[in-house]
Amino acid sequence: MSSSQSSRAVNRRRFLEFLAASPLLAHGSSSAGAQGAVGALAREPENAIADPSQAINVFDFEPAMRKNVAPAHFGYVATGLDDEVTLRANREGFLKFQLRPRRLIDVSSIDMRCDILGVTYDSPIVLAPAASSQALHPDGEVAVAKAARRGNHLQILSTVASTSVEEATAARGAPIWFQLYPTRDWTIGDRLAKRAEAAGCPVVVLTVDTLGPQKWETYMRLRRADTRDCGSCHAPGSYFSRKPNFAGIDVAGVPGTASPNLTWDFVKRLRDRVGMKIVLKGILAAEDARLAADAGVDAIVVSNHGGRAEDGGTSTIEALPEVLEAVSGRMPVLVDSGFRRGTDIVKALAMGARAVCIGRPHLWGLGAFGQPGVERVLEILRAETRAAMQQIGAPSLKHLTPAMVRRA
Numbered sequence: 001m002s003s004s005q006s007s008r009a010v011n012r013r014r015f016l017e018f019l020a021a022s023p024l025l026a027h028g029s030s031s032a033g034a035q036g037a038v039g040a041l042a043r044e045p046e047n048a049i050a051d052p053s054q055a056i057n058v059f060d061f062e063p064a065m066r067k068n069v070a071p072a073h074f075g076y077v078a079t080g081l082d083d084e085v086t087l088r089a090n091r092e093g094f095l096k097f098q099l100r101p102r103r104l105i106d107v108s109s110i111d112m113r114c115d116i117l118g119v120t121y122d123s124p125i126v127l128a129p130a131a132s133s134q135a136l137h138p139d140g141e142v143a144v145a146k147a148a149r150r151g152n153h154l155q156i157l158s159t160v161a162s163t164s165v166e167e168a169t170a171a172r173g174a175p176i177w178f179q180l181y182p183t184r185d186w187t188i189g190d191r192l193a194k195r196a197e198a199a200g201c202p203v204v205v206l207t208v209d210t211l212g213p214q215k216w217e218t219y220m221r222l223r224r225a226d227t228r229d230c231g232s233c234h235a236p237g238s239y240f241s242r243k244p245n246f247a248g249i250d251v252a253g254v255p256g257t258a259s260p261n262l263t264w265d266f267v268k269r270l271r272d273r274v275g276m277k278i279v280l281k282g283i284l285a286a287e288d289a290r291l292a293a294d295a296g297v298d299a300i301v302v303s304n305h306g307g308r309a310e311d312g313g314t315s316t317i318e319a320l321p322e323v324l325e326a327v328s329g330r331m332p333v334l335v336d337s338g339f340r341r342g343t344d345i346v347k348a349l350a351m352g353a354r355a356v357c358i359g360r361p362h363l364w365g366l367g368a369f370g371q372p373g374v375e376r377v378l379e380i381l382r383a384e385t386r387a388a389m390q391q392i393g394a395p396s397l398k399h400l401t402p403a404m405v406r407r408a
Contacts, residue, residue, distance in 0.1 A: 052369050052376035057384075058340055058361040061377060065136065065367030073135045075222025077363050080307035082215055086314065087307030090338025093315025096408050097347050102393030110386045111396035116355050117203060117277055117299060117332065119175075122152040124349060124397060125381055127374075128336050128357035129179035129205070132243075134162035136367035143366055145171035147374035151382070156205055156357065159192060160257065164244035165199040177203040179281065181210060181257035182266060189259075189266070190273055191249050197274050204274060205301065206267065209282030209309040211260045216308065267295055279334075282309065284319045286326035293330040299354070300327070302335040306359050317348060324352040342384025346392060350400040 045067035049060050066074050080087030114124040127148050134140035141163035148155040149172050157168045159181040169176050178196035182189025193204050259266075271278060277298040283289055284304060292300050302316050302323050316337040324333055335348050336357035345356045358381065365373030394400045 048368075052365070052372045055376055055380060058364065058377050058380055061361065061364035061368045061373060064369070064373075065364045067368075069136055069367050070226050072219070072223040072226035073367070075219040076132070076135070076216075077360060077367070078222075079216040079218035080311070081309065082217065082311040084218070084307060084311070086304050086311050089313050089315040090304070090307055090317075091315075091340070093317040093338065094341075094344050094347060097317060098406050098408050099343060099347060099350070099388070099392050100404050100406055101391050102404070105393040105395065107390040107393060107395050109395060110389050112382065112385065112389070114355055114397055116154055116334075117279075119154075119202075121154050121355075123378075123382055123385070124355040125153055125345065125378060125385070126334065126336075126355050126357040127153055127155045127362055127378075128359040129156040129158035129161070130359055130363055131158045131160040132162055133363070133366060136363060137370045139370050140366075141168050142171045143371035144362060144374055145169075145176070146371050147362075147378060148176075149173045150375055151378050153378060154355070159245055160243045161245065162243070164247070165196050165201065167244075169199050169201070175200050175202050177201060177205050177279070178276075179205040179207055181207055182259050182262060183251075183254050183257055184259050184261050185251075185254050186266070186269070188246075188249055188251060188254060189270070192245060193270060193274050193276070195245065197276050201276060203277045203279055203298070204270070205279045205281050206270065207281045207305075208262060209303070209305055210258050211262070211309075212258050214308065264291065264295060267297065271296070281336075283323060284314060284316070286322040289323040289326040289333075293327045297331060299332040299334060301357065302333060302353075303357075304337050306337045317344070317351075320348060320351055320353060342381060342386070342388040345381065345385045346388040346394075346400065347405050349397060350392070350394075350404040351402055 045063045048064035048067045049055055055061060112123050114121050127144055133144060137143060141157060141161045145155055145168045154177065155172055156177040156179050157165055158179050161168065165178055178201040180189060180192055196204055267278065279299045279301060280292050280297050281301040282303050282305065283292060283300045284302060289300060300323070302320050304310060304314065304316055316335050320335055327333060332354035333352065334355045334357060335353045336359060339345055339356050339358055340361060348356050361377050361381070362374050365377035392404050394404070
């Protein structure tokens with residue numbers, strides 16, 4: 001056995017030892033709705049699909065990704081915060097809502113075109129921002145951008161992406177949105193936003209839920225099973241200074257992306273500094289949604305960061321109705337966190353969401369197979385969404401109404 005094979009064997013043994021002792025396996029089997037990032041830990045990677053075409057649903061990509069990537073990288077994608085109550089709630093929340101199918105409607109043709117802040121996309125499925133994607137595949141965000149281009153999906157690029165905003169925009173072949181971690185230093189956030197604007201981004205997505213240190217326990221445990229130095233990928237500290245979007249920006253004295261001093265004043269200052277439209281990501285309460293509308297924000301994303309930013313236990317699909325009621329049509333509302341099925345997507349759209357952002361599933365596809373994996377994940381979700389729209393009796397997105405969803 002070569003030294004590299006021996007190292008992989010040791011890493012794998014440590015990884016499986018962690019799984020055997022992990023309470024996460026119990027979490028994953030606790031309900032049918034918990035079969036997402038954590039529930040799939042119980043699947044053996046030896047049984048993973050060998051080709052994207054073999055995937056039946058998006059969950060099939062997670063074991064394939066786990067087989068390909070190092071334990072710490074898998075842990076980074078899979079982890080939630082603390083007890084991972086919110087992580088599980090994001091999946092279980094969909095069980096609390098039911099679709100109400102209508103019949104005798106011609107659904108032989110389904111139109112999923114979606115207008116998002118003045119641009120028409122072929123689907124309401126958006127690629128959510130994700131950090132350090134090259135940790136999963138060498139092509140990283142470029143592969144994601146090319147997959148978005150193939151299906152004409154909106155892509156949102158993370159501040160701490162492995163790829164610069166200029167390179168991702170070129171790969172997408174059209175403007176992308178830029179997700180902004182402003183940090184606690186106004187100057188850094190300002191310069192990042194100005195760079196995104198210069199790169200042609202029409203929208204800046206200000207993330208408002210990263211306020212302090214985050215204890216990602218699954219990641220921390222799996223990192224112990226990894227013998228490599230993960231400091232440049234996604235370890236706490238100044239790793240973000242190595243990310244290409246920070247090139248030329250002085251980040252001395254700023255320990256990370258958290259911005260505990262973020263207030264509505266930052267939103268106003270940002271509005272005065274850039275001509276881009278401003279979207280707030282991380283809104284969960286009606287009060288904040290109303291304040292965002294009053295402040296002239298262009299859109300919001302109902303998000304709990306996939307269960308990575310807080311562990312209060314509220315799923316985004318449960319928070320969505322009160323946010324929609326609060327904004328009362330004054331701005332588009334997008335939503336993310338926990339979406340894995342076409343029925344999940346249709347429930348949110350019928351409630352009134354303009355679009356749905358997908359995070360972990362496209363990372364599973366990326367880590368498993370690169371661009372073809374991302375493309376197949378999006379293909380599956382489009383097909384499931386189309387089928388759900390047919391079953392509910394909605395030939396187009398405009399035919400989806402709140403009356404098509406009821407609380408279980």
